[in-house]
Amino acid sequence: MxxxxxxxxxxxxxxxxxxxxxxxxxxxxxxxxxxxxxxxxxxxxxxxxxxxxxxxxxxxxxxxxxxxxxxxxxxxxxxxxxxxxxxxxxxxxxxxxxxxxxxxxxxxxxxxxxxxxxxxxxxxxxxxxxxxxxxxxxxxxxxxxxxxxxxxxxxxxxxxxxxxxxxxxxxxxxxxxxxxxxxxxxxxxxxxxxxxxxxxxxxxxxxxxxxxxxxxxxxxxxxxxxxxxxxxxxxxxxxxxxxxxxxxxxxxxxxxxxxxxxxxxxxxxxxxxxxxxxxxxxxxxxxxxxxxxxxxxxxxxxxxxxxxxxxxxxxxxxxxxxxxxxxxxxDARAPWRQDLFFQISETETGRALRTHRWKYGVTSDYDRHHAGAEIYRESYLYDLDTDPYELVNLIGMAPFRELADQLKERLLAWIAEVEDGSRPVIENAAEVPAGQHRLKATDLMALQQYERLGLGNGVSEGTAKRRA
Missing domain, CATH: 3.40.720.10 (Alkaline Phosphatase, subunit A)
Structure with missing residues:
Protein backbone atom coordinates (compact mmCIF):
# COMPACT_ATOMS: atom_id res chain seq x y z
CA MET A 1 0.00 0.00 0.00
CA ASP A 331 -7.69 -2.57 20.91
CA ALA A 332 -9.72 -0.85 23.62
CA ARG A 333 -7.81 -2.91 26.21
CA ALA A 334 -4.45 -1.42 25.25
CA PRO A 335 -2.65 0.45 28.06
CA TRP A 336 -3.49 4.14 28.15
CA ARG A 337 -3.21 7.00 30.60
CA GLN A 338 -5.89 7.43 33.26
CA ASP A 339 -5.36 11.15 33.75
CA LEU A 340 -4.31 14.14 31.66
CA PHE A 341 -2.31 17.24 32.52
CA PHE A 342 -3.14 20.86 31.63
CA GLN A 343 -0.98 23.98 31.77
CA ILE A 344 -2.00 27.63 31.53
CA SER A 345 0.45 30.52 31.69
CA GLU A 346 -1.43 33.58 30.48
CA THR A 347 -3.87 35.69 32.53
CA GLU A 348 -3.14 33.18 35.29
CA THR A 349 -0.43 30.64 35.98
CA GLY A 350 -2.23 27.38 36.56
CA ARG A 351 -2.04 23.63 36.35
CA ALA A 352 -4.83 21.06 36.32
CA LEU A 353 -5.37 17.33 36.22
CA ARG A 354 -8.35 15.47 34.76
CA THR A 355 -9.28 11.86 35.31
CA HIS A 356 -12.34 10.30 33.73
CA ARG A 357 -14.32 11.55 36.71
CA TRP A 358 -12.45 14.34 38.51
CA LYS A 359 -10.97 17.74 37.61
CA TYR A 360 -8.47 19.23 40.07
CA GLY A 361 -6.90 22.64 39.45
CA VAL A 362 -4.40 24.98 41.08
CA THR A 363 -3.40 28.56 40.32
CA SER A 364 -0.73 31.09 41.24
CA ASP A 365 -0.16 34.78 40.63
CA TYR A 366 0.37 35.43 36.94
CA ASP A 367 3.89 36.28 35.81
CA ARG A 368 4.18 36.71 32.05
CA HIS A 369 7.93 36.06 32.13
CA HIS A 370 7.69 32.61 33.74
CA ALA A 371 5.86 29.51 32.54
CA GLY A 372 5.36 28.08 36.03
CA ALA A 373 5.41 28.99 39.70
CA GLU A 374 7.04 27.82 42.92
CA ILE A 375 3.82 28.06 44.91
CA TYR A 376 0.29 27.24 43.78
CA ARG A 377 -2.99 27.24 45.69
CA GLU A 378 -5.89 24.87 45.18
CA SER A 379 -8.65 26.52 43.16
CA TYR A 380 -11.21 23.91 42.13
CA LEU A 381 -12.34 20.31 42.28
CA TYR A 382 -15.23 19.05 40.16
CA ASP A 383 -17.04 15.73 40.02
CA LEU A 384 -17.55 15.42 36.26
CA ASP A 385 -19.88 12.42 36.60
CA THR A 386 -22.53 14.51 38.35
CA ASP A 387 -21.38 17.98 37.28
CA PRO A 388 -20.04 17.81 33.69
CA TYR A 389 -20.33 21.58 33.21
CA GLU A 390 -18.38 22.33 36.41
CA LEU A 391 -20.95 24.37 38.27
CA VAL A 392 -20.29 23.09 41.83
CA ASN A 393 -16.77 23.60 43.18
CA LEU A 394 -15.95 20.98 45.84
CA ILE A 395 -12.49 22.27 46.78
CA GLY A 396 -12.06 22.95 50.47
CA MET A 397 -14.91 20.67 51.54
CA ALA A 398 -13.72 18.34 54.29
CA PRO A 399 -15.24 15.11 52.84
CA PHE A 400 -13.10 15.59 49.70
CA ARG A 401 -9.79 16.39 51.43
CA GLU A 402 -8.31 12.90 51.04
CA LEU A 403 -9.38 12.80 47.40
CA ALA A 404 -7.84 16.22 46.76
CA ASP A 405 -4.59 15.09 48.39
CA GLN A 406 -4.37 12.09 46.07
CA LEU A 407 -5.11 14.21 43.02
CA LYS A 408 -2.52 16.73 44.22
CA GLU A 409 0.16 14.03 44.23
CA ARG A 410 -0.80 12.91 40.76
CA LEU A 411 -0.67 16.51 39.53
CA LEU A 412 2.76 17.01 41.13
CA ALA A 413 3.98 13.86 39.37
CA TRP A 414 2.92 15.30 36.02
CA ILE A 415 4.63 18.62 36.81
CA ALA A 416 7.85 16.81 37.74
CA GLU A 417 7.71 14.70 34.56
CA VAL A 418 6.93 17.55 32.16
CA GLU A 419 8.69 20.46 33.84
CA ASP A 420 12.21 19.08 34.39
CA GLY A 421 11.72 17.68 37.86
CA SER A 422 10.02 20.75 39.28
CA ARG A 423 8.33 20.17 42.64
CA PRO A 424 6.29 23.27 43.55
CA VAL A 425 4.33 23.70 46.75
CA ILE A 426 0.55 23.39 46.44
CA GLU A 427 -1.25 25.05 49.34
CA ASN A 428 -4.52 23.51 50.49
CA ALA A 429 -7.70 25.48 49.93
CA ALA A 430 -9.35 27.00 52.98
CA GLU A 431 -12.07 24.77 54.40
CA VAL A 432 -15.63 25.59 53.33
CA PRO A 433 -18.96 24.10 54.42
CA ALA A 434 -19.74 20.84 52.66
CA GLY A 435 -23.49 20.94 53.10
CA GLN A 436 -24.93 17.69 51.78
CA HIS A 437 -21.90 16.84 49.64
CA ARG A 438 -20.17 13.57 50.52
CA LEU A 439 -17.76 11.11 48.94
CA LYS A 440 -18.43 7.37 49.09
CA ALA A 441 -15.59 5.13 50.24
CA THR A 442 -15.85 3.17 46.99
CA ASP A 443 -15.13 6.35 45.02
CA LEU A 444 -11.82 6.80 46.78
CA MET A 445 -10.99 3.11 46.42
CA ALA A 446 -11.41 3.38 42.64
CA LEU A 447 -8.86 6.18 42.55
CA GLN A 448 -6.44 4.20 44.72
CA GLN A 449 -6.77 1.22 42.37
CA TYR A 450 -5.32 3.30 39.53
CA GLU A 451 -2.33 4.05 41.75
CA ARG A 452 -1.72 0.37 42.53
CA LEU A 453 -1.78 -0.44 38.80
CA GLY A 454 0.70 2.33 38.06
CA LEU A 455 -1.73 3.98 35.67
CA GLY A 456 -2.27 7.27 37.42
CA ASN A 457 0.66 9.52 36.59
CA GLY A 458 3.11 10.66 34.02
CA VAL A 459 3.45 11.00 30.28
CA SER A 460 5.28 7.76 29.68
CA GLU A 461 5.21 4.17 30.80
CA GLY A 462 8.66 4.74 32.24
CA THR A 463 7.23 6.81 35.07
CA ALA A 464 5.18 3.91 36.42
CA LYS A 465 8.09 1.51 36.00
CA ARG A 466 10.43 3.78 37.96
CA ARG A 467 7.98 3.78 40.85
CA ALA A 468 7.46 0.00 40.91
Missing amino acids: SKPNIIVFFTDQQRHDTTGVHGNPMGLTPNFDRIARSGTHLYHSFSTQPLCGPARATMQTGQFSTQTGVFRNGITLSEDAETMAKVFNRNGYSTGYIGKWHLGGADPVPKNMRGGYQSWLGANLVEHISDAYDAILFDEDGNPKKLPGYRVDAVTDAAIRYCNTHQDDPFMLFVSLLEPHHQNHIDDYPAPDGYREACAANLWTPPDLMTYKGTSPWQLSGYYGMVKRIDEAFGRLMDALKSLDMLDNTIVLFTTDHGCHFKTRNDEYKRACHESAVRIPTLITGPGFNAGGQVRGLFGTVDVAPTLIDAAGLEVPNSMVGKSVLPLVR
Whole structure:
Protein backbone atom coordinates (compact mmCIF):
# COMPACT_ATOMS: atom_id res chain seq x y z
CA MET A 1 0.00 0.00 0.00
CA SER A 2 1.26 3.48 -0.82
CA LYS A 3 1.94 6.00 1.92
CA PRO A 4 -1.34 7.54 3.15
CA ASN A 5 -1.99 11.23 2.68
CA ILE A 6 -2.54 13.19 5.91
CA ILE A 7 -4.93 16.14 6.30
CA VAL A 8 -5.53 18.07 9.50
CA PHE A 9 -8.74 20.13 9.33
CA PHE A 10 -8.20 22.53 12.20
CA THR A 11 -10.64 25.05 13.64
CA ASP A 12 -10.04 27.73 16.27
CA GLN A 13 -11.90 28.05 19.59
CA GLN A 14 -14.57 25.41 18.97
CA ARG A 15 -16.39 23.90 21.97
CA HIS A 16 -16.88 20.13 21.96
CA ASP A 17 -20.62 20.56 22.57
CA THR A 18 -21.15 22.36 19.28
CA THR A 19 -21.35 18.86 17.75
CA GLY A 20 -24.29 16.50 17.71
CA VAL A 21 -22.21 13.57 18.98
CA HIS A 22 -21.55 15.64 22.10
CA GLY A 23 -25.20 16.47 22.66
CA ASN A 24 -25.89 19.65 20.73
CA PRO A 25 -29.49 19.31 19.45
CA MET A 26 -29.35 22.02 16.78
CA GLY A 27 -28.04 19.88 13.91
CA LEU A 28 -25.05 22.16 13.28
CA THR A 29 -22.55 19.42 12.41
CA PRO A 30 -24.12 16.59 10.37
CA ASN A 31 -20.84 15.93 8.53
CA PHE A 32 -18.72 15.81 11.67
CA ASP A 33 -21.28 13.58 13.40
CA ARG A 34 -21.59 11.16 10.49
CA ILE A 35 -17.85 10.81 9.97
CA ALA A 36 -17.17 10.53 13.70
CA ARG A 37 -19.57 7.58 13.83
CA SER A 38 -18.15 5.87 10.75
CA GLY A 39 -14.51 6.58 11.61
CA THR A 40 -12.94 7.10 15.02
CA HIS A 41 -14.45 9.55 17.49
CA LEU A 42 -12.01 10.62 20.21
CA TYR A 43 -14.74 11.29 22.73
CA HIS A 44 -12.49 12.56 25.52
CA SER A 45 -10.28 14.97 23.59
CA PHE A 46 -8.61 18.01 25.18
CA SER A 47 -6.37 20.97 24.62
CA THR A 48 -3.45 20.58 27.02
CA GLN A 49 -2.87 24.35 26.88
CA PRO A 50 -6.05 26.30 26.00
CA LEU A 51 -4.52 29.23 24.15
CA CYS A 52 -3.82 29.73 20.43
CA GLY A 53 -0.03 29.83 20.20
CA PRO A 54 0.82 27.30 22.93
CA ALA A 55 -1.81 24.82 21.73
CA ARG A 56 -0.50 25.02 18.18
CA ALA A 57 3.10 24.55 19.27
CA THR A 58 2.04 21.49 21.27
CA MET A 59 0.19 20.06 18.29
CA GLN A 60 3.09 20.58 15.88
CA THR A 61 5.76 19.14 18.21
CA GLY A 62 4.07 16.57 20.45
CA GLN A 63 5.42 18.43 23.49
CA PHE A 64 3.82 20.34 26.33
CA SER A 65 4.05 24.12 26.28
CA THR A 66 6.80 24.36 28.91
CA GLN A 67 8.83 21.97 26.74
CA THR A 68 8.35 23.92 23.50
CA GLY A 69 8.97 27.23 25.28
CA VAL A 70 5.73 28.60 23.81
CA PHE A 71 3.87 29.00 27.09
CA ARG A 72 1.90 32.14 26.12
CA ASN A 73 0.98 34.04 22.97
CA GLY A 74 3.67 36.21 21.44
CA ILE A 75 6.44 33.59 21.73
CA THR A 76 7.67 32.08 18.47
CA LEU A 77 8.28 28.40 17.93
CA SER A 78 12.02 27.67 17.77
CA GLU A 79 13.41 27.15 14.27
CA ASP A 80 15.13 24.03 15.62
CA ALA A 81 11.94 22.46 16.99
CA GLU A 82 11.21 18.96 15.71
CA THR A 83 7.80 19.24 14.07
CA MET A 84 5.57 16.76 12.33
CA ALA A 85 6.12 18.66 9.06
CA LYS A 86 9.86 18.00 9.31
CA VAL A 87 9.24 14.32 9.99
CA PHE A 88 6.99 13.99 6.94
CA ASN A 89 9.47 15.99 4.82
CA ARG A 90 12.26 13.54 5.65
CA ASN A 91 10.06 10.63 4.65
CA GLY A 92 9.21 11.71 1.12
CA TYR A 93 6.04 13.68 1.77
CA SER A 94 5.05 17.03 0.33
CA THR A 95 3.93 19.26 3.18
CA GLY A 96 1.59 22.22 2.99
CA TYR A 97 0.09 24.74 5.38
CA ILE A 98 -2.98 26.88 4.68
CA GLY A 99 -4.46 29.41 7.11
CA LYS A 100 -3.65 30.73 10.59
CA TRP A 101 -0.22 29.91 12.08
CA HIS A 102 0.27 32.04 15.24
CA LEU A 103 3.80 30.73 15.85
CA GLY A 104 5.86 33.01 13.64
CA GLY A 105 5.95 36.40 15.34
CA ALA A 106 5.05 38.58 12.34
CA ASP A 107 3.23 38.78 9.03
CA PRO A 108 4.22 37.68 6.52
CA VAL A 109 5.79 34.72 8.33
CA PRO A 110 9.45 34.25 7.28
CA LYS A 111 10.24 30.91 5.66
CA ASN A 112 12.46 29.85 8.53
CA MET A 113 9.58 30.33 10.99
CA ARG A 114 7.03 28.10 9.22
CA GLY A 115 7.73 24.90 11.13
CA GLY A 116 9.21 23.13 8.12
CA TYR A 117 6.14 23.27 5.87
CA GLN A 118 7.21 23.40 2.23
CA SER A 119 4.09 24.89 0.60
CA TRP A 120 2.63 27.96 2.31
CA LEU A 121 -0.53 30.04 2.07
CA GLY A 122 -0.90 31.42 5.54
CA ALA A 123 -0.69 34.25 8.04
CA ASN A 124 0.51 34.51 11.58
CA LEU A 125 -2.53 36.43 12.89
CA VAL A 126 -5.40 36.01 10.44
CA GLU A 127 -7.77 37.75 12.87
CA HIS A 128 -5.78 40.99 12.55
CA ILE A 129 -5.20 41.12 8.79
CA SER A 130 -8.51 39.82 7.42
CA ASP A 131 -12.24 39.72 8.06
CA ALA A 132 -15.15 37.34 7.55
CA TYR A 133 -15.67 38.43 3.92
CA ASP A 134 -12.16 39.75 3.37
CA ALA A 135 -9.95 36.65 3.49
CA ILE A 136 -6.27 37.54 3.11
CA LEU A 137 -3.31 35.17 3.39
CA PHE A 138 0.33 35.38 2.28
CA ASP A 139 1.87 33.10 -0.33
CA GLU A 140 5.28 31.38 -0.13
CA ASP A 141 7.04 34.60 -1.21
CA GLY A 142 5.24 36.74 1.35
CA ASN A 143 2.84 38.36 -1.11
CA PRO A 144 -0.71 39.06 0.18
CA LYS A 145 -3.45 37.09 -1.57
CA LYS A 146 -7.13 37.96 -1.27
CA LEU A 147 -9.25 34.81 -1.52
CA PRO A 148 -12.88 35.06 -2.65
CA GLY A 149 -15.82 34.11 -0.47
CA TYR A 150 -16.60 33.80 3.21
CA ARG A 151 -13.29 33.12 4.96
CA VAL A 152 -14.12 29.51 5.92
CA ASP A 153 -14.97 28.75 2.29
CA ALA A 154 -11.94 30.60 0.94
CA VAL A 155 -9.50 28.57 3.05
CA THR A 156 -11.30 25.30 2.30
CA ASP A 157 -11.28 26.05 -1.44
CA ALA A 158 -7.51 26.55 -1.24
CA ALA A 159 -7.20 23.18 0.53
CA ILE A 160 -9.22 21.45 -2.18
CA ARG A 161 -6.99 22.99 -4.85
CA TYR A 162 -3.93 21.67 -2.99
CA CYS A 163 -5.36 18.15 -2.90
CA ASN A 164 -6.19 18.31 -6.59
CA THR A 165 -2.64 19.27 -7.54
CA HIS A 166 -0.99 16.65 -5.29
CA GLN A 167 -2.76 13.50 -6.41
CA ASP A 168 0.42 11.73 -7.47
CA ASP A 169 2.57 12.17 -4.38
CA PRO A 170 1.94 11.56 -0.68
CA PHE A 171 1.24 14.78 1.15
CA MET A 172 0.63 16.11 4.62
CA LEU A 173 -1.65 19.17 4.60
CA PHE A 174 -2.56 21.31 7.60
CA VAL A 175 -5.73 23.39 7.01
CA SER A 176 -6.09 26.00 9.76
CA LEU A 177 -9.31 28.01 9.91
CA LEU A 178 -9.79 31.07 12.11
CA GLU A 179 -13.45 30.31 12.72
CA PRO A 180 -15.25 30.03 15.10
CA HIS A 181 -12.77 32.39 16.82
CA HIS A 182 -14.10 35.91 17.39
CA GLN A 183 -13.19 38.72 15.01
CA ASN A 184 -10.97 40.79 17.31
CA HIS A 185 -11.66 44.33 16.18
CA ILE A 186 -15.41 43.96 16.80
CA ASP A 187 -15.20 41.36 19.60
CA ASP A 188 -17.95 39.32 17.98
CA TYR A 189 -18.57 36.19 15.93
CA PRO A 190 -19.50 37.19 12.35
CA ALA A 191 -21.37 34.26 10.84
CA PRO A 192 -22.22 34.06 7.13
CA ASP A 193 -25.13 36.26 6.15
CA GLY A 194 -28.39 34.83 7.50
CA TYR A 195 -26.79 32.13 9.67
CA ARG A 196 -26.92 34.06 12.93
CA GLU A 197 -30.65 34.64 12.52
CA ALA A 198 -31.31 31.00 11.62
CA CYS A 199 -29.42 29.77 14.68
CA ALA A 200 -31.10 32.30 16.97
CA ALA A 201 -34.49 30.87 16.02
CA ASN A 202 -33.51 27.43 17.33
CA LEU A 203 -30.93 28.31 19.98
CA TRP A 204 -29.68 25.77 22.53
CA THR A 205 -27.57 27.13 25.38
CA PRO A 206 -25.22 24.78 27.30
CA PRO A 207 -25.79 24.63 31.07
CA ASP A 208 -22.62 26.54 31.99
CA LEU A 209 -23.63 29.41 29.72
CA MET A 210 -27.22 29.23 30.91
CA THR A 211 -25.93 29.65 34.47
CA TYR A 212 -23.09 32.15 34.08
CA LYS A 213 -24.08 33.69 30.71
CA GLY A 214 -21.00 35.83 30.10
CA THR A 215 -21.24 37.21 26.55
CA SER A 216 -23.21 34.25 25.22
CA PRO A 217 -26.66 35.93 25.15
CA TRP A 218 -25.62 38.12 22.22
CA GLN A 219 -22.76 36.07 20.75
CA LEU A 220 -23.80 32.42 20.81
CA SER A 221 -26.02 32.49 17.72
CA GLY A 222 -23.23 34.00 15.61
CA TYR A 223 -20.75 31.49 16.99
CA TYR A 224 -23.08 28.63 16.10
CA GLY A 225 -23.53 30.08 12.62
CA MET A 226 -19.78 29.91 12.12
CA VAL A 227 -19.73 26.29 13.32
CA LYS A 228 -22.47 25.35 10.86
CA ARG A 229 -20.54 26.83 7.94
CA ILE A 230 -17.35 25.05 9.11
CA ASP A 231 -19.17 21.73 9.01
CA GLU A 232 -20.47 22.44 5.51
CA ALA A 233 -16.90 23.24 4.41
CA PHE A 234 -15.62 20.04 6.01
CA GLY A 235 -18.24 18.13 4.06
CA ARG A 236 -17.11 19.79 0.83
CA LEU A 237 -13.49 18.80 1.50
CA MET A 238 -14.52 15.19 2.09
CA ASP A 239 -16.64 15.28 -1.09
CA ALA A 240 -13.62 16.57 -3.01
CA LEU A 241 -11.48 13.70 -1.72
CA LYS A 242 -14.18 11.26 -2.77
CA SER A 243 -14.42 12.74 -6.26
CA LEU A 244 -10.62 12.58 -6.61
CA ASP A 245 -10.67 8.91 -5.54
CA MET A 246 -8.45 9.76 -2.56
CA LEU A 247 -10.63 8.78 0.40
CA ASP A 248 -9.25 5.25 0.71
CA ASN A 249 -5.70 6.51 1.07
CA THR A 250 -6.14 9.71 3.09
CA ILE A 251 -6.20 10.07 6.86
CA VAL A 252 -8.22 13.12 7.94
CA LEU A 253 -8.12 14.49 11.47
CA PHE A 254 -10.62 17.16 12.53
CA THR A 255 -9.78 19.01 15.73
CA THR A 256 -9.34 22.48 17.24
CA ASP A 257 -6.90 24.32 19.51
CA HIS A 258 -9.24 24.96 22.46
CA GLY A 259 -12.84 25.73 23.37
CA CYS A 260 -14.68 28.90 24.36
CA HIS A 261 -16.25 29.85 27.70
CA PHE A 262 -17.63 33.24 26.60
CA LYS A 263 -16.05 35.25 29.44
CA THR A 264 -17.64 33.14 32.16
CA ARG A 265 -14.39 31.89 33.76
CA ASN A 266 -12.28 35.03 33.26
CA ASP A 267 -12.57 38.24 31.26
CA GLU A 268 -12.04 36.68 27.82
CA TYR A 269 -12.81 33.44 25.96
CA LYS A 270 -10.26 30.72 26.77
CA ARG A 271 -7.16 30.73 29.06
CA ALA A 272 -8.81 28.51 31.67
CA CYS A 273 -8.61 24.80 32.43
CA HIS A 274 -12.39 24.34 32.70
CA GLU A 275 -14.10 21.92 30.33
CA SER A 276 -15.60 24.78 28.30
CA ALA A 277 -12.07 25.87 27.36
CA VAL A 278 -10.13 22.58 27.23
CA ARG A 279 -12.57 19.97 25.90
CA ILE A 280 -12.60 19.85 22.12
CA PRO A 281 -14.21 17.90 19.24
CA THR A 282 -11.84 15.43 17.54
CA LEU A 283 -12.31 12.71 14.94
CA ILE A 284 -9.99 10.72 12.70
CA THR A 285 -11.02 8.87 9.56
CA GLY A 286 -9.20 6.97 6.85
CA PRO A 287 -6.82 3.98 6.80
CA GLY A 288 -6.44 2.57 10.30
CA PHE A 289 -9.31 4.63 11.69
CA ASN A 290 -12.37 3.56 9.69
CA ALA A 291 -14.93 1.91 11.97
CA GLY A 292 -12.74 2.69 14.97
CA GLY A 293 -15.82 3.61 16.96
CA GLN A 294 -15.96 5.84 20.00
CA VAL A 295 -12.61 5.86 21.81
CA ARG A 296 -12.88 7.03 25.43
CA GLY A 297 -9.20 7.31 26.34
CA LEU A 298 -8.03 10.75 27.49
CA PHE A 299 -6.51 12.24 24.32
CA GLY A 300 -4.66 15.57 24.23
CA THR A 301 -3.25 17.95 21.64
CA VAL A 302 0.16 16.63 22.69
CA ASP A 303 -0.86 13.30 21.09
CA VAL A 304 -1.75 14.64 17.63
CA ALA A 305 1.70 14.60 16.02
CA PRO A 306 2.68 11.15 17.37
CA THR A 307 -0.66 9.71 16.25
CA LEU A 308 -0.41 11.00 12.68
CA ILE A 309 3.23 10.03 12.30
CA ASP A 310 2.52 6.54 13.63
CA ALA A 311 -0.54 6.18 11.41
CA ALA A 312 1.65 6.91 8.37
CA GLY A 313 3.95 4.06 9.39
CA LEU A 314 6.80 6.39 10.34
CA GLU A 315 8.98 6.45 13.44
CA VAL A 316 7.87 8.90 16.12
CA PRO A 317 10.82 11.07 17.26
CA ASN A 318 11.98 10.62 20.84
CA SER A 319 11.45 14.34 21.44
CA MET A 320 7.68 13.84 21.20
CA VAL A 321 6.33 13.00 24.65
CA GLY A 322 2.74 12.57 23.52
CA LYS A 323 1.47 9.12 22.58
CA SER A 324 -0.03 7.64 19.44
CA VAL A 325 -3.66 6.68 20.03
CA LEU A 326 -3.55 4.10 17.23
CA PRO A 327 -2.97 1.09 19.57
CA LEU A 328 -6.04 2.11 21.57
CA VAL A 329 -8.09 2.40 18.39
CA ARG A 330 -7.05 -1.13 17.45
CA ASP A 331 -7.69 -2.57 20.91
CA ALA A 332 -9.72 -0.85 23.62
CA ARG A 333 -7.81 -2.91 26.21
CA ALA A 334 -4.45 -1.42 25.25
CA PRO A 335 -2.65 0.45 28.06
CA TRP A 336 -3.49 4.14 28.15
CA ARG A 337 -3.21 7.00 30.60
CA GLN A 338 -5.89 7.43 33.26
CA ASP A 339 -5.36 11.15 33.75
CA LEU A 340 -4.31 14.14 31.66
CA PHE A 341 -2.31 17.24 32.52
CA PHE A 342 -3.14 20.86 31.63
CA GLN A 343 -0.98 23.98 31.77
CA ILE A 344 -2.00 27.63 31.53
CA SER A 345 0.45 30.52 31.69
CA GLU A 346 -1.43 33.58 30.48
CA THR A 347 -3.87 35.69 32.53
CA GLU A 348 -3.14 33.18 35.29
CA THR A 349 -0.43 30.64 35.98
CA GLY A 350 -2.23 27.38 36.56
CA ARG A 351 -2.04 23.63 36.35
CA ALA A 352 -4.83 21.06 36.32
CA LEU A 353 -5.37 17.33 36.22
CA ARG A 354 -8.35 15.47 34.76
CA THR A 355 -9.28 11.86 35.31
CA HIS A 356 -12.34 10.30 33.73
CA ARG A 357 -14.32 11.55 36.71
CA TRP A 358 -12.45 14.34 38.51
CA LYS A 359 -10.97 17.74 37.61
CA TYR A 360 -8.47 19.23 40.07
CA GLY A 361 -6.90 22.64 39.45
CA VAL A 362 -4.40 24.98 41.08
CA THR A 363 -3.40 28.56 40.32
CA SER A 364 -0.73 31.09 41.24
CA ASP A 365 -0.16 34.78 40.63
CA TYR A 366 0.37 35.43 36.94
CA ASP A 367 3.89 36.28 35.81
CA ARG A 368 4.18 36.71 32.05
CA HIS A 369 7.93 36.06 32.13
CA HIS A 370 7.69 32.61 33.74
CA ALA A 371 5.86 29.51 32.54
CA GLY A 372 5.36 28.08 36.03
CA ALA A 373 5.41 28.99 39.70
CA GLU A 374 7.04 27.82 42.92
CA ILE A 375 3.82 28.06 44.91
CA TYR A 376 0.29 27.24 43.78
CA ARG A 377 -2.99 27.24 45.69
CA GLU A 378 -5.89 24.87 45.18
CA SER A 379 -8.65 26.52 43.16
CA TYR A 380 -11.21 23.91 42.13
CA LEU A 381 -12.34 20.31 42.28
CA TYR A 382 -15.23 19.05 40.16
CA ASP A 383 -17.04 15.73 40.02
CA LEU A 384 -17.55 15.42 36.26
CA ASP A 385 -19.88 12.42 36.60
CA THR A 386 -22.53 14.51 38.35
CA ASP A 387 -21.38 17.98 37.28
CA PRO A 388 -20.04 17.81 33.69
CA TYR A 389 -20.33 21.58 33.21
CA GLU A 390 -18.38 22.33 36.41
CA LEU A 391 -20.95 24.37 38.27
CA VAL A 392 -20.29 23.09 41.83
CA ASN A 393 -16.77 23.60 43.18
CA LEU A 394 -15.95 20.98 45.84
CA ILE A 395 -12.49 22.27 46.78
CA GLY A 396 -12.06 22.95 50.47
CA MET A 397 -14.91 20.67 51.54
CA ALA A 398 -13.72 18.34 54.29
CA PRO A 399 -15.24 15.11 52.84
CA PHE A 400 -13.10 15.59 49.70
CA ARG A 401 -9.79 16.39 51.43
CA GLU A 402 -8.31 12.90 51.04
CA LEU A 403 -9.38 12.80 47.40
CA ALA A 404 -7.84 16.22 46.76
CA ASP A 405 -4.59 15.09 48.39
CA GLN A 406 -4.37 12.09 46.07
CA LEU A 407 -5.11 14.21 43.02
CA LYS A 408 -2.52 16.73 44.22
CA GLU A 409 0.16 14.03 44.23
CA ARG A 410 -0.80 12.91 40.76
CA LEU A 411 -0.67 16.51 39.53
CA LEU A 412 2.76 17.01 41.13
CA ALA A 413 3.98 13.86 39.37
CA TRP A 414 2.92 15.30 36.02
CA ILE A 415 4.63 18.62 36.81
CA ALA A 416 7.85 16.81 37.74
CA GLU A 417 7.71 14.70 34.56
CA VAL A 418 6.93 17.55 32.16
CA GLU A 419 8.69 20.46 33.84
CA ASP A 420 12.21 19.08 34.39
CA GLY A 421 11.72 17.68 37.86
CA SER A 422 10.02 20.75 39.28
CA ARG A 423 8.33 20.17 42.64
CA PRO A 424 6.29 23.27 43.55
CA VAL A 425 4.33 23.70 46.75
CA ILE A 426 0.55 23.39 46.44
CA GLU A 427 -1.25 25.05 49.34
CA ASN A 428 -4.52 23.51 50.49
CA ALA A 429 -7.70 25.48 49.93
CA ALA A 430 -9.35 27.00 52.98
CA GLU A 431 -12.07 24.77 54.40
CA VAL A 432 -15.63 25.59 53.33
CA PRO A 433 -18.96 24.10 54.42
CA ALA A 434 -19.74 20.84 52.66
CA GLY A 435 -23.49 20.94 53.10
CA GLN A 436 -24.93 17.69 51.78
CA HIS A 437 -21.90 16.84 49.64
CA ARG A 438 -20.17 13.57 50.52
CA LEU A 439 -17.76 11.11 48.94
CA LYS A 440 -18.43 7.37 49.09
CA ALA A 441 -15.59 5.13 50.24
CA THR A 442 -15.85 3.17 46.99
CA ASP A 443 -15.13 6.35 45.02
CA LEU A 444 -11.82 6.80 46.78
CA MET A 445 -10.99 3.11 46.42
CA ALA A 446 -11.41 3.38 42.64
CA LEU A 447 -8.86 6.18 42.55
CA GLN A 448 -6.44 4.20 44.72
CA GLN A 449 -6.77 1.22 42.37
CA TYR A 450 -5.32 3.30 39.53
CA GLU A 451 -2.33 4.05 41.75
CA ARG A 452 -1.72 0.37 42.53
CA LEU A 453 -1.78 -0.44 38.80
CA GLY A 454 0.70 2.33 38.06
CA LEU A 455 -1.73 3.98 35.67
CA GLY A 456 -2.27 7.27 37.42
CA ASN A 457 0.66 9.52 36.59
CA GLY A 458 3.11 10.66 34.02
CA VAL A 459 3.45 11.00 30.28
CA SER A 460 5.28 7.76 29.68
CA GLU A 461 5.21 4.17 30.80
CA GLY A 462 8.66 4.74 32.24
CA THR A 463 7.23 6.81 35.07
CA ALA A 464 5.18 3.91 36.42
CA LYS A 465 8.09 1.51 36.00
CA ARG A 466 10.43 3.78 37.96
CA ARG A 467 7.98 3.78 40.85
CA ALA A 468 7.46 0.00 40.91
